[in-house]
Amino acid sequence: MRERPPHYTFVAILLHWCLALLVIGQILLGFAMDRAGLPDTMAFSVFQIHRALGVVILLLVALRVIWRLGHKPPPHPLGTSIWQARLADAVHGALYGLQLLAPVSGWALASCATLELPLSIFGWFDWPLLPLAHTDRNEAVLRNVHHAIVWGFAAMILLHGLAALYHLIRRDGVVRRILCFRSDL
DSSP states (O other): OOOOOSSOOHHHHHHHHHHHHHHHHHHHHHHHHHHSOOOHHHHHHHHHHHHHHHHHHHHHHHHHHHHHHHSOOOOOOTTOOHHHHHHHHHHHHHHHHHHHHHHHHHHHHHHHOTTOOOEEETTTEEEOOOSOOOOHHHHHHHHHHHHHHHHHHHHHHHHHHHHHHHHHHHTOSTGGGGOSSOOOO
């Protein structure tokens, strides 16, 4: 029987890095929306881009989950302790869950917003809204839920990045498995 390759599939790598860039950009965009004090017209445009990108992320995450269900990741390297393997699996599980929860909670927030704006995908078409009541209370609760999920997601991304840095320093080949190019990392 042939051993699994020690790296992720090309599709998994592509989805990982596309989502990494989109999610980090989306978190920064959301942070700027809340704190930058942008002029109203610019704030509205940034807000619409943020909402559209959220839908794009949701679709890519769905594709990533479907791909992952049919393609096992490479095994943990030999010598990985049980606690490290469990922690890595837990963080990856949390990242997958938060990748879904962040855009879904944003979709729910957009669906109950009192302004009742359509969820336009870059002006190409409108994404359907969830059947939620448009009330100030629903909007406030879902905004808080969305923000809490995103802050948790940002913390998991930071933990994931620190783990990657740890593996880069150790030069144990773990990071090489998710790179588009192969090196001696």
